[in-house]
Amino acid sequence: MNTLKYLGSTLIRMLLLLFGVSIVCFFLIISSPIDPVDAYVGSESNISQEQKDVIAEHWGLNDPPVQRYITWLKNLLHGDMGDSIAFKKPVVQVLKERFVTSLVLMITAWVISGILGFILGILSGVFSGSVMDRIIKTFCFILSSTPAFWIGLLLLIVFSVNLGWFPVGFAVPVGKAAEDVTLLDRIYHLILPAFTLSITGVSNIALHTRQKIIDVMKSEYVLFAKARGETTWQVIKRHGLRNIAIPAITLQFASFSELFGGSVLAEQVFSYPGLGNAATTAGLKSDVPLLLGVALFSVLFVFAGNFIANLLYGILNPEIREGSEK
Amino acid sequence: MKKMNRRTKTVMLVIIIAGILLIISAAGLLMNPALYEPNYAAKKLPPCAAHWFGTDYLGRDMFCRTIKGLSNSIMLGTMAAVFSAFMALFLGIVSASVGGRADKIISYFVDLVMGVPHMVLLMLISFSLGKGLKGVVIGVALTHWPNLTRVIRGEVLQVKNMQYVKASKKFGKSNFQIACHHIIPHVMPQFLVGLLLLFPHAILHEAGVTFLGFGLSVDTPAIGIILSESLKHISTGMWWLVFFPGIMLVAVVMLFDKLGDNVKLLIDPSSAQE
Numbered sequence: 001m002n003t004l005k006y007l008g009s010t011l012i013r014m015l016l017l018l019f020g021v022s023i024v025c026f027f028l029i030i031s032s033p034i035d036p037v038d039a040y041v042g043s044e045s046n047i048s049q050e051q052k053d054v055i056a057e058h059w060g061l062n063d064p065p066v067q068r069y070i071t072w073l074k075n076l077l078h079g080d081m082g083d084s085i086a087f088k089k090p091v092v093q094v095l096k097e098r099f100v101t102s103l104v105l106m107i108t109a110w111v112i113s114g115i116l117g118f119i120l121g122i123l124s125g126v127f128s129g130s131v132m133d134r135i136i137k138t139f140c141f142i143l144s145s146t147p148a149f150w151i152g153l154l155l156l157i158v159f160s161v162n163l164g165w166f167p168v169g170f171a172v173p174v175g176k177a178a179e180d181v182t183l184l185d186r187i188y189h190l191i192l193p194a195f196t197l198s199i200t201g202v203s204n205i206a207l208h209t210r211q212k213i214i215d216v217m218k219s220e221y222v223l224f225a226k227a228r229g230e231t232t233w234q235v236i237k238r239h240g241l242r243n244i245a246i247p248a249i250t251l252q253f254a255s256f257s258e259l260f261g262g263s264v265l266a267e268q269v270f271s272y273p274g275l276g277n278a279a280t281t282a283g284l285k286s287d288v289p290l291l292l293g294v295a296l297f298s299v300l301f302v303f304a305g306n307f308i309a310n311l312l313y314g315i316l317n318p319e320i321r322e323g324s325e326k
Numbered sequence: 327m328k329k330m331n332r333r334t335k336t337v338m339l340v341i342i343i344a345g346i347l348l349i350i351s352a353a354g355l356l357m358n359p360a361l362y363e364p365n366y367a368a369k370k371l372p373p374c375a376a377h378w379f380g381t382d383y384l385g386r387d388m389f390c391r392t393i394k395g396l397s398n399s400i401m402l403g404t405m406a407a408v409f410s411a412f413m414a415l416f417l418g419i420v421s422a423s424v425g426g427r428a429d430k431i432i433s434y435f436v437d438l439v440m441g442v443p444h445m446v447l448l449m450l451i452s453f454s455l456g457k458g459l460k461g462v463v464i465g466v467a468l469t470h471w472p473n474l475t476r477v478i479r480g481e482v483l484q485v486k487n488m489q490y491v492k493a494s495k496k497f498g499k500s501n502f503q504i505a506c507h508h509i510i511p512h513v514m515p516q517f518l519v520g521l522l523l524l525f526p527h528a529i530l531h532e533a534g535v536t537f538l539g540f541g542l543s544v545d546t547p548a549i550g551i552i553l554s555e556s557l558k559h560i561s562t563g564m565w566w567l568v569f570f571p572g573i574m575l576v577a578v579v580m581l582f583d584k585l586g587d588n589v590k591l592l593i594d595p596s597s598a599q600e
Binding site for chain 1 (some may be wrong): 366395434437438440441442443444445446449450451452453454455456457526530533537538539540553556557561563569570572575576579580583597
């Protein structure tokens with residue numbers, strides 16, 4: 001019962017936040033001095049001012065902002081997010097297509113960074129103070145100071161340009177018909193971007209896991225386990241992993257925001273046609289409906305991650321679970 | 327020579343790091359723009375004695391452009407970090423000491439800003455200010471406060487419930503006096519360290535958003551712009567256009583990180599005497 005209550009209150013809080021974010025995004029965008037009509041007709045067109053006024057009137061640009069927001073929200077709830085100017089398609093359609101491409105990239109990177117970070121964290125925490133610990137810590141420190149897109153650029157130079165092992169960009173081979181593209185082609189194009197994106201998350205999860213496992217190794221139950229004659233590996237398996245897996249997974253879910261931000265940059269480096277790339281295009285070409293759509297979608301994505309993190313934390317953490325039965 | 331103790335060593339390290347960063351920013355500020363102007367006689371040169379970092383396809387010296395770009399990044403980072411840190415200090419203290427509705431509202435805004443991916447938020451702000459340099463500066467300055475606000479709020483909540491603060495309240499000290507005498511001195515270390523540790527974030531985000539093409543015009547020397555230009559010419563194999571500016575950026579970010587950590591060692595009472 002209390003778990004349900006916890007779920008409910010989390011969900012309501014998140015919906016309230018989502019509403020707030022939609023307002024902020026909307027007003028940030030409409031307060032821009034960039035004229036959406038100009039962006040729509042392009043700079044070379046010879047449309048007269050009267051015709052522009054007609055378009056502005058038709059789009060409701062002359063209405064008061066609050067009314068515009070309400071109209072937009074109404075349409076949004078009906079699943080209509082307007083048409084993208086840059087892609088000449090409904091925004092919903094662009095988001096759908098792009099999200100699938102991005103999702104593959106983000107999930108791959110997310111899993112790699114999670115597993116890699118977790119393993120590094122355990123290694124460095126269990127042998128804390130050793131040379132390996134120092135190497136891993138330094139490595140994490142360097143990673144956290146390095147912009148992932150720069151690593152992407154270096155990878156491109158080394159592996160694509162100099163060695164020619166990997167393609168220079170895009171999600172599928174250039175000049176190949178869509179129906180001929182194989183799964184292998186897609187994976188081949190995914191490797192470098194996914195690796196680049198995974199770099200963002202590694203150090204965070206590794207350092208967190210390291211701290212947790214150091215705490216566990218210092219605990220009395222581990223001392224007792226060692227006294228019983230358990231080997232280091234047994235201690236990690238029986239007492240370590242159980243204690244540190246949940247916070248690590250929670251943390252990993254809570255990192256969706258950085259994952260999305262990183263994907264914007266990684267997709268730019270590899271011209272990978274995902275959501276992040278669409279966001280950049282929308283911003284640079286003043287494609288207002290698409291920019292708003294991507295922004296909202298990214299928020300939804302982050303919220304989904306945070307929601308799952310909250311859920312896991314509430315349901316899997318015995319302290320909260322047991323506490324609710326009081 | 328007497329062996330230095332840990333504290334002296336830390337002080338030395340702080341001075342050296344701060345010195346390096348100051349020199350870079352001063353060098354960039356005072357640099358003669360002629361040094362990184364196009365020179366068509368020296369196009370696409372790999373690193374050599376005359377051009378340490380090589381030259382690009384317009385013959386601009388990459389070493390000077392990189393230093394100038396780093397200097398710009400440090401300036402921008404300073405503005406952003408100072409602005410965001412003071413905002414966080416104010417909001418954190420108000421949130422924790424006023425409590426009630428103010429706390430709820432501020433926490434709501436913290437969650438709100440943290441709910442939007444940072445890159446997307448920067449793009450939105452840049453767009454709403456009509457792109458350009460202004461958008462990047464304001465965007466970076468306006469978006470780095472939430473984390474530190476949370477930290478400071480937590481700190482203040484902790485001090486507020488200390489015995490000595492309660493005692494001085496019972497003695498009839500006003501809230502303002504308590505804030506000046508107990509709360510602000512207590513959160514100062516957190517605030518200063520937080521301020522320093524904001525730099526790396528601000529610099530990296532600035533590089534990211536300019537890399538995407540928002541903000542600064544193409545011929546401004548900025549690390550993000552240099553890197554996005556090099557992306558356009560990546561298939562020509564001019565690796566030095568990517569490698570050196572990037573590694574310098576990483577170095578500056580790491581220096582700021584180290585500076586923050588060492589200052590923390592010095593002013594955090596629990597480690598100050600080690």
